[in-house]
Amino acid sequence: MSKYQYYTKEGYANLKNKLADLKGRGRQDIAYQIGEARDKGDLSENAEYDAAKDAQGHMESEISKLETLMSVARILDESAIDNSTVSLLNKVTIKNLKNGAEMIYTLVAEEEADLKQGKISVNSPFAKGLLGKKVGDKAEIQAPAGVVEVEVVDISM
Numbered sequence: 001m002s003k004y005q006y007y008t009k010e011g012y013a014n015l016k017n018k019l020a021d022l023k024g025r026g027r028q029d030i031a032y033q034i035g036e037a038r039d040k041g042d043l044s045e046n047a048e049y050d051a052a053k054d055a056q057g058h059m060e061s062e063i064s065k066l067e068t069l070m071s072v073a074r075i076l077d078e079s080a081i082d083n084s085t086v087s088l089l090n091k092v093t094i095k096n097l098k099n100g101a102e103m104i105y106t107l108v109a110e111e112e113a114d115l116k117q118g119k120i121s122v123n124s125p126f127a128k129g130l131l132g133k134k135v136g137d138k139a140e141i142q143a144p145a146g147v148v149e150v151e152v153v154d155i156s157m
Contacts, residue, residue, distance in 0.1 A: 091155070
């Protein structure tokens with residue numbers, strides 16, 4: 001990962017809090033589980049000990065991933081975002097040209113994506129098809145169900 005990853009203030013804070021939680025409480029919980037399992041005797045046949053060590057490995061992997069993300073994370077200044085074309089952190093209203101349905105999506109960093117909240121990853125095929133478009137522009141986007149033709153209706157923050 002050599003390029004920067006841009007986040008909202010909220011997204012950056014969530015990453016930071018998750019990392020702090022894993023390093024603090026998460027490591028303490030795993031150490032306790034390993035200690036409890038170790039006290040039960042022979043480690044070579046102790047499934048609890050093996051499970052706790054596996055959990056520790058997974059958690060340390062997640063910590064490493066988050067530390068890497070934090071090293072390239074930058075908070076995007078929302079006041080500097082141009083609303084004339086679709087870009088990261090824009091709220092985009094699009095109209096499906098086939099059925100007339102309108103959808104509103106906010107383009108965010110991959111780790112902040114949450115479709116239930118209308119936040120899609122800027123790296124998703126759907127967002128990539130919208131990037132750089134202006135109000136009134138049409139785009140053909142490859143979706144799982146096939147190509148979807150949409151028109152950009154509005155771009156805002």
